[in-house]
Amino acid sequence: MPIKSLIFLCILSVSYSAKSQPKENKIQVLNFEQLEPYLHKTNDTIYLVNFWATWCAPCIKELPAIKQVEEKYKNEKFKVLLVSLDFEWDLTSRLDPFVKSKNITSKVFLLNDPDQNKWIDKVDQNWWGELPFTLIYSKQFRESYSQPFTFDELNSIINQKLNNL
Amino acid sequence: MKKLITIVCISLFAISSSFSQGYNVGDKAAGFKLKNTDGKSVSFTDYTAAKGFIIVFTCNHCPYSKAYQDRIVALDKKYKSQGYPVIAINSNDAEVNTEDSYENMIVRAKEKGFTFPYLHDETGDVCRKYGASRTPQVFLLEKKGDDLIVRYTGAIDDNSQDAAKVTAPYLANATDALLAGGVPNPSFTKAIGCGIKMKDAK
Numbered sequence: 531m532p533i534k535s536l537i538f539l540c541i542l543s544v545s546y547s548a549k550s551q552p553k554e555n556k557i558q559v560l561n562f563e564q565l566e567p568y569l570h571k572t573n574d575t576i577y578l579v580n581f582w583a584t585w586c587a588p589c590i591k592e593l594p595a596i597k598q599v600e601e602k603y604k605n606e607k608f609k610v611l612l613v614s615l616d617f618e619w620d621l622t623s624r625l626d627p628f629v630k631s632k633n634i635t636s637k638v639f640l641l642n643d644p645d646q647n648k649w650i651d652k653v654d655q656n657w658w659g660e661l662p663f664t665l666i667y668s669k670q671f672r673e674s675y676s677q678p679f680t681f682d683e684l685n686s687i688i689n690q691k692l693n694n695l
Numbered sequence: 696m697k698k699l700i701t702i703v704c705i706s707l708f709a710i711s712s713s714f715s716q717g718y719n720v721g722d723k724a725a726g727f728k729l730k731n732t733d734g735k736s737v738s739f740t741d742y743t744a745a746k747g748f749i750i751v752f753t754c755n756h757c758p759y760s761k762a763y764q765d766r767i768v769a770l771d772k773k774y775k776s777q778g779y780p781v782i783a784i785n786s787n788d789a790e791v792n793t794e795d796s797y798e799n800m801i802v803r804a805k806e807k808g809f810t811f812p813y814l815h816d817e818t819g820d821v822c823r824k825y826g827a828s829r830t831p832q833v834f835l836l837e838k839k840g841d842d843l844i845v846r847y848t849g850a851i852d853d854n855s856q857d858a859a860k861v862t863a864p865y866l867a868n869a870t871d872a873l874l875a876g877g878v879p880n881p882s883f884t885k886a887i888g889c890g891i892k893m894k895d896a897k
Contacts, residue, residue, distance in 0.1 A: 585758050586889060587792065615887050617758065617856055644854040647865075650885040660829040660890035676890075 555629055559618060559640045562649035568611055568639075569653060572669045575607040576691050578684075581641075581653070581663040583615045584628045589662040592678035593632065599684045600636060606692050610636040615661060618642045666691070717826010720882040724750075724836050724843045727821045729784065729814035730797070732804040737782065737812045739843065746778030747837040747846070747873065749866065752827035754785045755803050756794035757889035760830045762855050764807050767831070770851070770867065771811040779835075779870050781811035786822035787830075788894040819893025829888030835869050835879070846873055849884030 571577055580596055582589035600610045612634065616625045621640055629638055643649060650659050654674040657663050664675045666687065673687075718724060728738040739748065751767055753760040771781035789796035797815045804813045816822055825834055835847035847869035852861040869879030 583758075585756075588890065588892075617762075644856045644860070645863075646855070646886045647850055647853060647881075647884040650887070657885070658828045659885045659887045661887065662890075 555634060555638060557614070557621065557626060557629060557638045557640055559621065559642050562641065562643040562652070565613065565639060565641055565643075566652065569665065569667075574669070574695065575609055576666065576668045576688065576695070577609050577611060578688070579611045579613060579665040579667075581613045581615060581661055581665075583661055584620070584624050585616070586661045588678040592662060592680075593634070595679050595681040595684055597632075597634065597636070598681050599688055602685065603688060603692065607695060608688060608692060612636050612638045614638060614640045616640060668695070670694075717824065718834065718845045718848065720845050720848060722845045724834065724845055725821075725824045726843070727814075727816075727824075729816055729821065731812040731814055732797075732801045732809075737814055742780060744778065745780060745838065747835065747843065749774060749779055749781045749870065750825070750834040750836060751781060751783045751831055751851075752786060752822060752825070752829075752833075752891065753783050753831045754787045754795045754889070754891070755799050756787075756792045757830045759855050759886075759888050763831050763851055764803075766851060766858055768808065768810055770870075773867070774870050775810070777870075777874055779873070783809070783811055783813045784816050784821060785813065786816035786819045786827065786891050786893050788819070788892055790894075791892045817894070819891075819896070822891055822893055823896065827891055829886075829890055831888060832886075833866050835866065835873070837873055847879040847882050849881075850886035853884075855886065 569579060578596065582593070584590070596610060600608070614625055618640060625640060646659060650657055654663070654665060656674055657676065660676060662678050664679065666673050666675070668691070671691070726739050728736050731737045739745075742748070749770060753763070753767070767781060767783065774780070785795055785800055787795040793799070797817070800813055800815060803809075827834075831851060833848065833851060834845055836843040837846045847866065849865065851864075851866045853863040853865065854861045865881065865884050869882065872879045
């Protein structure tokens with residue numbers, strides 16, 4: 531067998547196994563202290579941190595827009611982080627199956643820190659705790675949004691931010 | 696150009712939302728007349744002996760509201776006799792979530808044995824005036840002459856998940872402070888909740 535075909539076969543089998551065994555999206559449970567560093571990264575990437583929950587209808591509605599934008603800019607300096615505020619007892623029965631069924635590939639955390647008054651202001655002074663809530667930041671800027679996004683809205687924000695990098 | 700307009704609109708949207716949060720501590724609260732689950736109207740003037748009110752914006756569908764139902768009943772039982780009755784208000788548009796319909800409010804009030812009025816803010820006008828953004832969210836009002844002054848606003852306590860693990864019962868502490876002639880501290884707290892989705896204003 532020529533060596534080229536062998537290489538081709540190797541690539542084929544690797545990509546096949548990657549497809550047949552999708553990387554499992556393991557949801558980490560964090561308290562606020564553990565989450566906080568993710569809200570203050572100082573590298574050259576733009577971060578979108580979306581606070582949501584499976585029971586929050588407008589949150590669920592905007593997830594496809596976030597996924598679409600993430601997909602569009604997957605080769606750019608842009609990262610999505612989903613912070614779920616589902617109750618911890620709903621992790622295996624509700625959140626995990628939801629993330630799997632929607633094929634969510636972004637990093638997902640479950641923020642389990644009941645004393646919310648202590649940490650909501652540390653996320654953003656303008657946030658009162660309603661969901662969804664989205665933080666878009668880089669080391670140069672920091673913006674917050676308490677309304678759900680459509681794809682067009684989010685796309686134009688991220689596009690503009692990436693152009694300004 | 697279109698992009699720029701979108702960005703400007705979104706930015707305005709983001710900024711305006713942080714300014715439209717309604718009543719602050721010290722503000723005068725507006726009265727209202729809303730329908731209770733028994734079909735009768737309720738307003739502040741029905742309570743001649745009250746020293747004030749515990750207003751709770753809540754609803755049927757929200758898991759955080761559900762987590763607090765029993766605690767709200769307990770608060771009413773404790774403070775009604777001391778002059779601070781609970782009045783619960785649902786301002787959600789039932790067309791967004793049918794669980795929050797007036798009919799379902801009647802069912803919930805019966806099921807959970809609500810000892811307080813559970814009022815239907817069908818137009819969302821009361822919610823807009825108070826500036827409640829999520830459920831559950833409370834406004835503790837103190838009667839001063841003919842006025843009702845906001846003395847505390849925010850969360851019920853510091854643990855939505857487990858009543859047994861509460862270390863700071865914010866609302867109860869604030870009500871106790873008023874009953875003792877003092878000032879609530881803190882007078883403002885934040886908590887995670889479900890965004891209130893009202894009918895569009897007419």
